[in-house]
Amino acid sequence: MSNIALPKIDQSIIERKKNIFSKLKKLTAPENFLSHEAEIKPYETDALAAYKQMPLGVILPESTEEVSNILKFCYQENIKVVPRGAGTGLSGGALPLQDAILISLTKFNKILEIDFANKCVVAQPGVTNLSITHAVQHKGFYYAPDPSSQLACSIGGNVAENSGGVHSLKYGTTTNNILGVEIVLMDGTICRLGGKALDQEGYDMLGLICGSEGLLGVITEVTVKILKKPQTVKAALIGFPTHEDGG
Ligand SMILES: Cc1cc2nc3c(=O)[nH]c(=O)nc-3n(C[C@H](O)[C@H](O)[C@H](O)COP(=O)(O)OP(=O)(O)OC[C@H]3O[C@@H](n4cnc5c(N)ncnc54)[C@H](O)[C@@H]3O)c2cc1C
Known part of the structure; x- marks a missing residue:
């Protein structure tokens, strides 16, 4: 199998991660933002499991307004985002990036x-x-x-x-x-x-x-x-x- 070249990591995002995390935590309930290794490990791949990469952080918004505020912030700060449903995709669409925020939609379950x-x-x-x-x-x-x-x-x-x-x-x-x-x-x-x-x-x-x-x-x-x-x-x-x- 040939390897897919993943986008180059933006080191400036990694360097600013503490600041980014504290701002993202204000855009949803604090428990809806995950960044510890053990918490984000389950999100490192989708069903295309040959590819794995830890995200910068995972956010689980609960309303459209929260999604809007998260995207607005990431857009202004030039931070990549990857939406994720159930992670069963076979084309690596929900594969995280090390300098990107994974937006999980699992709380939108009604x-x-x-x-x-x-x-x-x-x-x-x-x-x-x-x-x-x-x-x-x-x-x-x-x-x-x-x-x-x-x-x-x-x-x-x-x-x-x-x-x-x-x-x-x-x-x-x-x-x-x-x-x-x-x-x-x-x-x-x-x-x-x-x-x-x-x-x-x-x-x-x-x-x-x-x-x-x-x-x-x-x-x-x-x-x-x-x-x-x-x-x-x-x-x-x-x-x-x-x-x-x-x-
Ligand atoms: C055993 C197995 C069998 C399968 N059989 C089929 C089949 O018969 N037919 C078929 O078509 N597929 C099949 N698939 C593939 C997969 O289940 C589908 O592509 C499914 O639609 C992915 O849904 P998901 O919620 O898991 O999305 P994810 O894997 O989480 O994401 C898939 C893509 O959708 C994007 N995405 C997810 N949610 C959102 C959202 N709310 N807003 C914007 N973008 C979003 C992600 O960024 C990613 O690019 C199969 C997979 C497995 C593992």
């Missing part, structure tokens, strides 16, 4: 609204993919994209990676199943894109965010479509004599 009439769910980004289906299945609904990591992966991570699964053959990937997001841009600006309705006017900014791997901002809320479960499900096996015949 389903905010279930709207059966409009067939959608509004969820915080740390909610797991499967728990959306669990929340609506009593009324015969489900959330279609089903990555095989769905028990653990977060809906925010799904948006950032445009994840899909077996159901995607019929229903598409995450980009075809979300209606709106709240995202905090890297300078701290809070934006709402889309909503509960299909095809909002203007440019398809939602399509741009979906699959952007945490590079454009931190997603703080996601509105997903839910579908009615089919009355019957049947498995079919089709054989083709050659790959070409199979398409």
Whole structure:
């Protein structure tokens, strides 16, 4: 396997870390900021475990306002940030950098609204993919994209990676199943894109965010479509004599 070249470490950030830590601790509850080696060790990698690197610090905000203030501060101080959902990504997107703050979204773990009439769910980004289906299945609904990591992966991570699964053959990937997001841009600006309705006017900014791997901002809320479960499900096996015949 060839090694990925990680960005050069900005030593000026490392030298200022005490000052940076004390300022970040004021932007959330002090216990939501981690910097001791034993505390940040679990964040040193994601599911691409061949690569490991300790972050400068880990912050676990609890509200969109906190995310906005953290990003505003990091933007002004030229500090890199890496958003992290459940850390199941296989492309190293949540891999920390030694001079970067890792923003973990695990405290954003609530389903905010279930709207059966409009067939959608509004969820915080740390909610797991499967728990959306669990929340609506009593009324015969489900959330279609089903990555095989769905028990653990977060809906925010799904948006950032445009994840899909077996159901995607019929229903598409995450980009075809979300209606709106709240995202905090890297300078701290809070934006709402889309909503509960299909095809909002203007440019398809939602399509741009979906699959952007945490590079454009931190997603703080996601509105997903839910579908009615089919009355019957049947498995079919089709054989083709050659790959070409199979398409
Ligand atoms: C066993 C296994 C099976 C898998 N199967 C599939 C599969 O079938 N289909 C598939 O598509 N993937 C699959 N994956 C990959 C992975 O689960 C998905 O990419 C998933 O969407 C990642 O979600 P996460 O919450 O773990 O994100 P993380 O790994 O934490 O992060 C992934 C990326 O998203 C960004 N990110 C996370 N949260 C946010 C946020 N709130 N705002 C902005 N950016 C954010 C991170 O910066 C990073 O770039 C699998 C992984 C494993 C380990």
